[in-house]
Amino acid sequence: MAGVQGFIYPNEVELQWSVLIVLYPFITGLVAGAFILASLERVFNVSAVKPTYRLALLTALAFLIVAPLPLQMHLGHPERSFEMYITPHRESAMAMFGFVYLWYLMGVLVLEIWFDYRKDLVLTWKSATGVKRQFYGALTLWADDISPEALRIDDKIGRFITIVGIPSAFLLHGYVGFIFGSVKANPWWSTPLMPVVFIFSAIVSGVAAVMLLYMGLCWRRRVPIDMGCLDTIAKYLFFAFVIDFSLEMLDLIHRIYEAGDSFGTLDFMVKTRLFVSHIVIQICLGTVLPILLLAATQMIRLSEIARRRIYAAAGALTLVGIFAMRWNVVIGGQLFSKSLLGYTTYKMEFATREGLLPAIVIMVLPFVILAVLLRVLPPWGDEAQLAGNKA
Amino acid sequence: MDQDRRGFLQDAGKFILLTGAATIAWDFVVAGAPEQAPNYVATDHWWGMIIDIDKCIGSGNCVRACKAENDVPREEGCFRTWVERYRVDPDDLDHPLVDSPDGGYDGFPEIDRPGDGLKVFFVPKLCNQCADSPCTQVCPVGATFESPDGVVLVDKTRCLGCRYCVQACPYGCRYIDPRTHTVDKCTLCYHRITKGLTAACCEVCPTGARQLVDLKNPEDPVHQFIREHKIHVLKPDLATGAKVYYNGLDGAVR
Numbered sequence: 162m163a164g165v166q167g168f169i170y171p172n173e174v175e176l177q178w179s180v181l182i183v184l185y186p187f188i189t190g191l192v193a194g195a196f197i198l199a200s201l202e203r204v205f206n207v208s209a210v211k212p213t214y215r216l217a218l219l220t221a222l223a224f225l226i227v228a229p230l231p232l233q234m235h236l237g238h239p240e241r242s243f244e245m246y247i248t249p250h251r252e253s254a255m256a257m258f259g260f261v262y263l264w265y266l267m268g269v270l271v272l273e274i275w276f277d278y279r280k281d282l283v284l285t286w287k288s289a290t291g292v293k294r295q296f297y298g299a300l301t302l303w304a305d306d307i308s309p310e311a312l313r314i315d316d317k318i319g320r321f322i323t324i325v326g327i328p329s330a331f332l333l334h335g336y337v338g339f340i341f342g343s344v345k346a347n348p349w350w351s352t353p354l355m356p357v358v359f360i361f362s363a364i365v366s367g368v369a370a371v372m373l374l375y376m377g378l379c380w381r382r383r384v385p386i387d388m389g390c391l392d393t394i395a396k397y398l399f400f401a402f403v404i405d406f407s408l409e410m411l412d413l414i415h416r417i418y419e420a421g422d423s424f425g426t427l428d429f430m431v432k433t434r435l436f437v438s439h440i441v442i443q444i445c446l447g448t449v450l451p452i453l454l455l456a457a458t459q460m461i462r463l464s465e466i467a468r469r470r471i472y473a474a475a476g477a478l479t480l481v482g483i484f485a486m487r488w489n490v491v492i493g494g495q496l497f498s499k500s501l502l503g504y505t506t507y508k509m510e511f512a513t514r515e516g517l518l519p520a521i522v523i524m525v526l527p528f529v530i531l532a533v534l535l536r537v538l539p540p541w542g543d544e545a546q547l548a549g550n551k552a
Numbered sequence: 553m554d555q556d557r558r559g560f561l562q563d564a565g566k567f568i569l570l571t572g573a574a575t576i577a578w579d580f581v582v583a584g585a586p587e588q589a590p591n592y593v594a595t596d597h598w599w600g601m602i603i604d605i606d607k608c609i610g611s612g613n614c615v616r617a618c619k620a621e622n623d624v625p626r627e628e629g630c631f632r633t634w635v636e637r638y639r640v641d642p643d644d645l646d647h648p649l650v651d652s653p654d655g656g657y658d659g660f661p662e663i664d665r666p667g668d669g670l671k672v673f674f675v676p677k678l679c680n681q682c683a684d685s686p687c688t689q690v691c692p693v694g695a696t697f698e699s700p701d702g703v704v705l706v707d708k709t710r711c712l713g714c715r716y717c718v719q720a721c722p723y724g725c726r727y728i729d730p731r732t733h734t735v736d737k738c739t740l741c742y743h744r745i746t747k748g749l750t751a752a753c754c755e756v757c758p759t760g761a762r763q764l765v766d767l768k769n770p771e772d773p774v775h776q777f778i779r780e781h782k783i784h785v786l787k788p789d790l791a792t793g794a795k796v797y798y799n800g801l802d803g804a805v806r
Contacts, residue, residue, distance in 0.1 A: 171628075237713015237715075
């Protein structure tokens, strides 16, 4: 058996969860994190991040639409996945995915976006002609009341949805962490810290993604970056990252200090097969370095251009680090045998159903969806600009 | 011969009836199928297995019989049961040398020489038919379940192939059938035991190391066996309610 070291149970030759299952927590993490950033403005009145409020919501939606795709591609019988809605097994953590997903998509994100955009949609509907008019009319559900009273109610409902949305975002991603954390057969996964670590790493990745998108889109649209906004986002990214890193280190130190029966096996794995992806990429490059970079911007007075560059570098490293973290959880958790006596290797294929190619397509897809959403629902939407577009 | 018409009809009738019965019985013999067992009441049974480590000689009969009886693919990584060989150095108990070439399908090649000083023994493995099975707990659609007679089964017409149960099984007893893309595992030969037969692996074991047991049957010798031997289950710390009981299980076995 190629790539096997020591003894593994005969049925453990094949890794059960592939790179597609790595994408699943990565993508839902981006969704939850982007939403938390949006809620900063809405619920906690952090007005500095207002320029990214709508962008964050649309980013969350674009990624949420794609989130079930890697799971669907992975199933042996995707045509039966609807059974999870009809005959869910209530004891199963995974059975709840469909409900949590639908709730978050329809009960939180779509509703919040709709209420927030309603005025813009009505204005576009009324000023457009032809197919565009029909389209925007349909988007407003043909409700054209944008009187101050109606808008006040919209705002109230939107705020309420965001308040409900925060625990929902925690639920969405904490739940993904629970799927792994509750597998007692796997000592690499089985820890009650897993959902909490997932939530904070989600916030980190989502905030970093929206920050990068905001910078990229400003550059593309040739408009100046609101540095107050960017500095605030970077500050929150820094705080969230410190909490996330502390939790991960708590988990690590706890494992090292307790040194249970699985420790020798996991320790050997981290020092050999997972060394590059865990120690080098996740911890050093993807966590410690961006934290140091962000800390520098908090402590040293730097020029605007220097801060922008540091934020871009820290954001990109953060995303690489969080992706590595998902990889190390999902793939790392399958590289050692449950006999604790041996190790196997993950051989990623390319153009197969669960290969690298579909993984790349799935990762590109949210950006395509986001590009469409940005056209249909421009997030830059102060009314002056909207009026300018119309003219 | 003095036989009236009445006597002739009676004899002919008996002959036809008996031939018919023999023909039906012969069909079963040829098909290798036991009679139907309409009187089987699931709740009257609670199935498990006893494995006597000291009796196992690593013949691989059980692995071959299981594959043949249950149409288990001959591919790598597809086993309902397998046998592991442990070689334990008394000076290094924490690092046993374990192998299971092709799951023990063809037995084990001799690799030790007298005087090596190793403790060598075989450990047959199969689904532990856990009463609190972590695998059935995680199935999102309930395609895998515990039957009322204590056997963990899979409904292949419902299995999504999500592989969560494979991850949840601490013993590595599940695999994905590459032909159906659904999960498969030991059923204790459910099609046999519900008809009064024993599991295929137990049937062919040359030393009687594996024995199907019915824990609800007061007449079953298992009760006496458990009373008189030091028995153990695999990974008891995981509290899965495993019902495969090992006699003489070494602490090195994982």
